[in-house]
Each structure stands twice: as C-alpha cells, then as structure tokens.
Amino acid sequence: MSKTVLAAECPECAADVGLDADARVSEIVECVECRSELEIESVDPPTLVRAPEVEEDWGE
Numbered sequence: 001m002s003k004t005v006l007a008a009e010c011p012e013c014a015a016d017v018g019l020d021a022d023a024r025v026s027e028i029v030e031c032v033e034c035r036s037e038l039e040i041e042s043v044d045p046p047t048l049v050r051a052p053e054v055e056e057d058w059g060e
C-alpha cells in the first residue's frame with residue numbers, strides 16, 4: 001500500500017516539495033532544491049512558509 005504524497009511549493013524557489021501523507025501543520029521540512037527550512041502552514045491544500053528563524057537554544 002503506497003502512501004499518498006502531497007506536493008507543496010517552496011516559497012523560496014518554487015520547487016515542488018514532497019510532504020509525507022502524515023505530515024502535520026507546523027512541522028518543519030527542508031526544501032530539496034534550496035535547502036530552506038520550511039514550515040507546513042496547511043496540509044489541505046499543502047502550503048509551506050519559510051520557517052521562522054529559531055535560535056539554537058536547546059539548553060538542556
């Protein structure tokens with residue numbers, strides 16, 4: 001049984017970025033073309049926005 005793969009457009013370079021069928025809103029994906037970090041804004045329709053700049057402060 002194959003998974004349905006959604007395709008969304010990269011807001012940076014307009015490439016098609018595949019999303020897993022179980023992708024969730026606010027998940028971060030990476031554009032295969034420009035390697036931008038993108039946040040899933042919506043899955044129906046699949047919409048990507050540039051991920052907010054997050055400081056790497058994972059302070060454990």
Ligand SMILES: [Zn+2]
Binds near residue numbers: 032
């Ligand atoms: Zn891109």
